[in-house]
Amino acid sequence: MTETAAKKNLDDEIRMLAAMAYGEASPLNDEKEMYALASVLERQRVARGYSSYKVFVDTDKSFSFVTSDGNPRYTAFMKAKDSDIQKNPGMLLAIAAAENAKAGGVDYSNGAYFWDGSDIKEKYSSHFKVRHGVKIMDQNHNIYDIKNSQKLVILNKIVKKKVAGKTVTEKIEIGRYDHVYESTAGHGGTIFWMQSSDYLNTTKAKPYK
Numbered sequence: 001m002t003e004t005a006a007k008k009n010l011d012d013e014i015r016m017l018a019a020m021a022y023g024e025a026s027p028l029n030d031e032k033e034m035y036a037l038a039s040v041l042e043r044q045r046v047a048r049g050y051s052s053y054k055v056f057v058d059t060d061k062s063f064s065f066v067t068s069d070g071n072p073r074y075t076a077f078m079k080a081k082d083s084d085i086q087k088n089p090g091m092l093l094a095i096a097a098a099e100n101a102k103a104g105g106v107d108y109s110n111g112a113y114f115w116d117g118s119d120i121k122e123k124y125s126s127h128f129k130v131r132h133g134v135k136i137m138d139q140n141h142n143i144y145d146i147k148n149s150q151k152l153v154i155l156n157k158i159v160k161k162k163v164a165g166k167t168v169t170e171k172i173e174i175g176r177y178d179h180v181y182e183s184t185a186g187h188g189g190t191i192f193w194m195q196s197s198d199y200l201n202t203t204k205a206k207p208y209k
Contacts, residue, residue: 010082014098016053017041022094023066023074026117026189029090033188036109038101040192044113047208110184112192113208120191121146133179141186150178155202175202
């Protein structure tokens with residue numbers, strides 16, 4: 001048990017981060033899964049410029065649905081008394097994961113900004129990430145035995161130039177990619193993702209969106 005986890009009065013930031021990680025995690029209460037989820041949530045909070053998890057949740061309700069969709073694990077954690085948390089190994093693990101993330105500790109997500117649970121297998125054909133292209137980078141990440149969904153996308157731009165005194169247009173390739181999301185880890189019931197460098201370089205997208 002960590003020092004903060006042993007305290008009776010739990011910091012509001014740690015409580016909310018721990019509750020989100022606990023809610024997003026599978027019932028397995030897998031240590032690496034919980035730690036990875038907390039690390040991704042903290043990375044996203046910082047990248048999006050939110051000063052606290054309350055501001056994060058109030059402003060961007062769609063990022064972690066557990067805070068608004070009635071997720072029983074998140075709700076149970078947020079309603080739990082500190083004394084009850086001390087008796088719950090899964091909740092204590094979530095607190096340790098939150099503390100680790102806030103301290104910039106070990107990151108079992110390997111730099112991920114996104115994650116998926118079993119819905120990526122259950123709703124594979126209609127899943128947002130699958131439709132935009134996923135690539136499993138290591139079969140150890142592939143806990144749901146899903147297939148890659150790569151499809152080549154080429155982006156071009158039209159430029160104008162003078163040729164023999166006339167203005168002509170020319171199509172120039174600015175980049176290409178065949179997947180948007182690539183796996184970084186797989187723990188418990190969660191696959192973790194980051195966006196591919198080819199996609200980011202071609203589209204100039206933000207890695208956390």
